[in-house]
Amino acid sequence: MVVERQGQAAPDAVPTRIGQVVMLHHAGDREEARQRFLDLWAEIGEQGDPLHRCTLAHYLADTQDDPADELAWDLRALTAAEEITYAGAPSGEGALAVRAFYPSLHLNLAADYDRLGHRDAARAHLRRARGAARALTDDPYGEGVRAAISRLESRLGEDGGGMWSPPRQRP
16 A cells, blocks of 8 residues: 655655656656656655665656766765665665666766766776676676676776776877
């Protein structure tokens, strides 16, 4: 049974509502999706369930037109994920979900920083994404995230290992 309490969405309804808005966004209605995500964010609040905030902020970032706004939402997603990770419940359901989410969170942050011209920050998050991707399974999601990491590595000149440095000019 779905129940609304004190102006907040009932916890069981939140993942379903997020999924519905994601489908709306994927169908091409970016503006409506952004508004519905913002309405849901207002219901959940800054102190709402961290897994819900992480998921919602992660998808809300994708609806932003301004790269700086996208970065701000992706940072909110990472902050919420870290609340789950560092809450001392490493085996909890939320912690398991976030562990699979970290590669994508850091990949999105790397792409945000790249679009904003902050290459060092982009590379730092790309390295974190690459390291976190070890936790992914060999399913379509994991393969897609690893492929996206590889594409961004190529764009940033990463070699899959250490920091990239520009080629030296010949005298």
